[in-house]
Amino acid sequence: MADDGLLLNFELGDAPLASQVKFKGGRWRDRVRAQKTVNKDHQVAAPTADDEADRPTKRPRTDDDVPGRRFKVPKANSANDKPPSYAMKTGQISSGLFTSNPAAVSAFDDHRAEETEPAQPSNAPLTDEAENFLALGLSRRVAQHLATKLDMKAPTAIQKSTIPLLIKEDHDAFLQAETGSGKTLAYLLPIIHRIMALSLNEDGTSKDIQMHRNSGLFAIILAPTRELCKQIALVAEKVLRCTPWLVCTTVIGGESKKSEKARIRKGVNILIATPGRLTDHLDNTKVLDVGTVRWLVLDEGDRMMEMGFEDDIRTIIGKTREVPLLKQNSEGVVLDGLLPTRRITVLCSATMKMNVQKLGEISLEDAAHITASKSELDNDSETGNDAAFSAPAQLKQQCIITPAKLRLVTLISLLKSTFARRGTVFKAIIFISCADSVDYHFSLLKSTAAPEIPAPTPDTPDTPPEKPNPHTETTVALASYITSPANPKVVLHKLHGSLAQPVRTATLNAFTVCKEPAVLITTDISSRGLDVPAVDLVVEYDPAFSISDHVHRIGRTARAGRAGRAVLFLLPGSEEGYTSLLGTANPVAPQLYESMLQKGLATAVNLPSADSSAESEKQTWSTRAEALQLHFEQRLLATSPGGGSADRGLKSKGAKGNKGRDIKAQDNPLLDAARQAFRSHIRAYATHVRDERGFFDITQLHLGHMAKSFGLREAPGGIGGGVARQTHTTSAQKGVMSKPAATSRQSGGGKVGKGGAGDKDDDGLGVVDETAARRMREKMMGVMNAASEFNIG
Ligand SMILES: Nc1ncnc2c1ncn2[C@@H]1O[C@H](COP(=O)(O)OP(=O)(O)OP(=O)(O)O)[C@@H](O)[C@H]1O
Helix, strand or coil, X not given: CCCCCEECCCCCCCCCCCCCCCCCCCCHHHHXXXXXXXXXXXXXXXXXHHHHHCCCECCCXXXXXXXXXXXXXXXXXXXXXXXXXXXXXXXXXXXXXXXXXXXXXXXXXXXXXXXXXXXXXXXXXXXXXXXXXXXXXXXXXXXXXXXXXXXXXXXXXXXXXXXXXXXXXXXXXXXXXXXXXXXXXXXXXXXXXXXXXXXXXXXCCECCCCCCCCCCCCEEEECCCHHHHHHHHHHHHHHHCCCCCCCEEEECCCCCHHHHHHXXXXXXXXXXXXXXXXXXXXXXXXXXXXXXXXXXXXXXXXXXXXXXXXXXXXXXXXXXXXXXXXXXXXXXXXXECXXXXXXXXXXXXXXXXXXXXXXXXXXXXXXXXXXXXXXXXXXXXXXXXXXXXXXXXXXXXXXXXXXXXXXXXXXXHHXXXXXXXXXXXXXXXXXXXXXXXXXXXXXXXECCCCCCCCCCCCCCCCCCCCCCCCCCCCEEEECCCCCCCCCCCCEEEEECCCCCHHHHHHHHHHHHHCCCCEEEEECHHHCCCCCCCCEEEEEECCCCCCHHHHHHHXXXXXXXXXXXXXXXXXXXXXXXXXXXXXXXXXXXXXXXXXXXXXXXXXXXXXXCCCCHHHHHHHCCHXXXXXXXXXXXXXXXXXXXXXXXXXXXXXXXXXXXXXXXXXXXHHHCHHHHHHHHHHHHHHHHHCCCCHHHCCCCCHHHCCHHHHHHCCCCCCCCCCCCCCCHXXXXXXXXXXXXXXXXXXXXXXXXXXXCCCCCCCCCCCCCCCCCCHHHHHHHHHHHHHHHHCCCCCCCC
């Protein structure tokens, strides 16, 4: 077994451990574990000639050192000499950060990546003076309201194409335009305009008929997530302020059905819903009358299909169509003429997937296909390249090729350089593959300083006790080793589908309205449709499960013509080939992690220990990276209860009692979280869509190296699907496994470099076999398709 630069700082003594030691008694698992430990130690104690030749140097590192060469942590020479902060203090073994990393296979030009100028915005409002909402056929009242209250004077390209059509003609429509191009208003404005026309003359004066919330339900809008529903409702409410007698509301999972029923009973004209909850209401809420419904909008249609809502959507379409269309409402107001004479379905998506076509077949009849007209986009859509079709042209995309072991420190460097200057980035979103990993990284990146204690409220009997804010646990300060004097306070948020709905809503709201620089760590729950102002940076720390998810994730920035930057983390090797899918309209510039580390760690890292800052001043970027990594690893080794929650706890008790490697999870919740996050991450990795598995090939994943990016010194077992059992593969099997690495990569369009991830088995947990990967995929897809991440009701 290769030692992969394992560094030891405890004395083994001269006597080699006897390899023939046999363990008897106890459970067989314990015997096997003990035997393994002896064998491992024996190998360390009796190095081979090759090991001797490869012995690390003792000099401290400088910037000239080539990362990847081994080095040894200097030992303290005397009692007064303090070891450097990155020295092992706990008798633990740690694999070197810069050793045995697979080389990237691409050619890089970091300068080109930095210098590429973003293109002209492709999703901005049109600039021609003649372009305005009035000219599209909207009423003066709505156009003025948009211009004066919402600061929207000119339409975007998709609005220009859609609004006149939906006002004048009773066509079904399929709206396809890139992220952030204003699709929501493209379908909402004509609907609101036509409902308003029932009670307003063309000149804006009132008719005799006064419409109100009980005049009928005219439109249903379906969206895949609760957050998106709430957001659409917010946009609709803003527009409806110019016509306050009309009402919209939401019915979504996770909220009280009783209060939803009550709102429906009071009357609603536009209903925004998740498919599952609406089906429930259609079955059980008698007051929900769909006889007057003229529009059914399916927003983010492909996502709803992906999430397994096909049956619900079929039911909703069936139930709305089977009820005869009423020409008059219950008050005798004639609807036909001003409202469409048939039921209209509008389907929206930024990407064009096969499942959208299927949804189109289910829901659309004789539909107009409306796109933002750009010849380049048309070409891309002809070639079936979803990603190129939809990424806004002004969005600057980068990808960082980072070996697994260096992922965490590279992420910190990216954040550190991002917040180094005031005003460079206001808000950033980090996408992570699964909820467990979001929870863990949130704990790791949050400040360990004592939270501010709120001033005590006067104890008067009249004052009601203050309700605890639901997002106090999900909105905290970012760690001081990331912030800078220019941005001393950065607010950190987390969001995923396993949080309770009030927490989700409050957290998203806190991130949206946050006036400080802010970071949101999240899963794909935030990838669709969310429109948070001032998001300047999107980081895909874990690549998306499909190229269209990637498009939606990066589309959270560069919205409505604004600038934006997206950074994608890829592993060296087959993952590099993924850049070929990312489109030609705004090519992705690959960068090597070194430049990011050099940039982010150019200045001292302010780790929590008292002497760390002064020490860090003297260090180079690579030693700072190692110090950071060690800081994370030591936090996981601390045995104090709640060791991960406060560095004060770590400082006083952290180093005690860690003689062995077997620290129990209950001793340190952060360690438990790290292990759980790692397992969930590996399982999630197996769920990349079939077409992209050539790039994200789980059989090539090096579990030991990946564990390091979670601050773990070895990969925990219990991943499921047989992965852990790969420690016992025979050498013949290993040989077989490393060869298909090449073929599977080639089939995925990527190239294989020597020393690619998975070519070593240093931690005893290397590559994963395909059967196990398949089983994991099946399991995970089952779990994910059940939409648990999105908690849709
Ligand atoms: N005509 C306009 N002028 C200025 N801003 C606009 C205009 N239309 C929409 N916007 C703004 O553009 C942003 C994006 O709009 P919207 O969320 O509808 O985009 P989208 O196309 O649905 O994006 P996604 O595909 O990501 O869901 C919003 O902040 C919205 O307020």
